Amino acid sequence: MFKKVLIAEDQEMANISVQKTLQDLAIKDVHYVYYCDDALARIKKAIRDGNPFDLLITDLIFEDDSTPQILSGGEELVAAAIAAQPDLKIVVLSSEGRSRLIENLFKSASIHAYVRKARRDAQYIKEALEAVYQHRIYQSPEVREVLQERNSHDFTTFDIHVITLLAEGVSQKEIPDYLEERGIKPSSLSSVEKRLNQIRSVLGFTKNEQLLIYCNEHGII
Amino acid sequence: MFKKVLIAEDQEMANISVQKTLQDLAIKDVHYVYYCDDALARIKKAIRDGNPFDLLITDLIFEDDSTPQILSGGEELVAAAIAAQPDLKIVVLSSEGRSRLIENLFKSASIHAYVRKARRDAQYIKEALEAVYQHRIYQSPEVREVLQERNSHDFTTFDIHVITLLAEGVSQKEIPDYLEERGIKPSSLSSVEKRLNQIRSVLGFTKNEQLLIYCNEHGII
DNA sequence: TTTCAAATTACGGCATGCCGTAAAAAGCAC
DNA sequence: GTGCTTTTTACGGCATGCCGTAATTTGAAA
8 A cells, every 4th residue: 555645635624634554554644734835845755765655645726815826726736746756656535526527637638536625535545546556547426426527518629718708808809810829710699609500509508607507617717 | 402403414424524524523413424315314313312413514415316305405404403492503514615506505494513624624623623612603714705705796586587587588579478477566678678787787797608608617607 | 933722711691688758657655 | 636756667669689691702622
């Protein structure tokens, strides 16, 4: 089993729980921090000292407080950690259930497990450690379910740009200008309208308002 | 200090943490459940047995699983618990940060404390218990902050009806019909338009899309 | 280069939203 | 009731969004 583990989790109670769960697994060398920046510093220091971590368990959202941070959250921490130590195994533990977001973590950040803070999370984190230790990818059941749903439309970069602009209050007819500035390929008002129309119909919406709420709730914007 | 406490929390790790925190406070008679319905049943049974709880610590969101529940979540549990045992003290522990929602818990449900799952939550839950035991109301610091912000517009019942309809994809000009059906006082299209315009300008928005996302994020709809 | 298909854009008609002003209705004091 | 204010409604002009069709451009193959 893993020998040296780092826990990055800002919620005191959640942090304690993870520590306790690792105790149950008889992992002795457990370190924990409450800030992203601290986590990265610890990882780098461990490398310098010739005794690196073999596992990072991290949350995604770290709330701001008076201590200013460079890393904005778990996503950036994961990226930085992998950059510093490519062989580091990473388990994400979060209550975040938005499919797009989780998917991206596996695809771009190449994390090794995702466990949702939910029923039986303590059990699932143990399963995750087992699996990851054997070089397998792990997702807790709720996560597998969410990722399979996929009734969802496949949002392209273009879609996301358009929807983000709408969410910022940009009027539809100004969007072409913005798109052109940023060198995004189809940029005409027609294309924007057509695309929005298509997305709405796929998702069964009649109004942009609904679409925006949907995107907001699913972590697309 | 409290003698007999019930914890209602579906996340295994969070539940364990609360148990541990109560241990630290030397509270011996700690019971815990993972479902709302179980919580209410325990409370009622304890009353029947002539040995009621003096404190309930509950989460707000209980995720659905295969076990069907009557109570849909913490809000309903709190209401039912108070109905069954009016003198029961109630502490809500949740990651929910939406101001309107928290406010309503204090106003309508008359809970005694709200602690956000966040940095130092273990410490704050201890403070909450101290305070509630001395018949004071308690809010963890982040909560106090959120409730004070109040740059927010005061949403009336009318506003909420209109915005909810918009979020469901009802077109603006159909809204008067809906309002009339439900006997809501100003019902003309003009009134709806005027009100929306006013709200948008107070909140600094130019488009309904922004307003809807705002309402969605702040728990107004 | 030429040719063809696909993607992109331009345009136009119509519905809806936006916002001001004026009319009507409701409430209230006398 | 009368006269007054406040709230609600009706209307109209203009901008925007919606959606189809046609023109144009792009890109790849011959």
